[in-house]
Amino acid sequence: MTNFKNIIFIICFLSLSNISAYASQNVKFADIDIIVQNSKIGKKTLNKIEKANNSNIEKLNNFQKQLKDRENEIKIKKNIISEEEFQKEVENLKIKLADFKKKKDLIVKDFSDLKNNELKALFGKINPIIENYMKENSIDILINSKNIFIGSVKSDLTQALIDEIDRKFQN
DSSP, X not given: OHHHHHHHHHHHHHHHHHHHHHHTSOEEEEOHHHHHHHXXXXXXXXXXXXXXXXXXXXXXXXXXXXXXXXXXXXXXXTTTSOHHHHHHHHHHHHXXXXXXXXXXXXXXXXXXXXXXXXXXXXXXXXXXXXXXXXXXXXXXXXXXXXXXXXXXXXXXXXXXXXXXXXXXXXX
């Protein structure tokens, strides 16, 4: 029985000493969204994405306006043209509406792909800088601050990482 107690004591002692080893890791946090929004390369990427989005919205609004104008023309002609001619006009409008929906879906897909590719390229550029910063400052773990309930201001590396990224991409 004493051997059993000794074994339990040794197991507990070893597990507690193992826990203290994990507690000595250097853990910091940063707000990745703020880094992307405030670093020079992040601003440049977000501006490119925003310009593409605005261009797409303008194209869709113009096409939608043309469809609305065409619909109003058909309504005005309704009492002037024959029923057969009116049905042809309505069918043509339906075809253009279907074309609009296809174009809209394609534009949304293309924009989503562009956004994902641009952000992937951005993170491909800034991740090595962040990893190097972590290595130089002996940081074991960097956590996105969205996942932090409360933490010391000294552990927030957001501004330091923005400065480091901007220093590496002096353009």
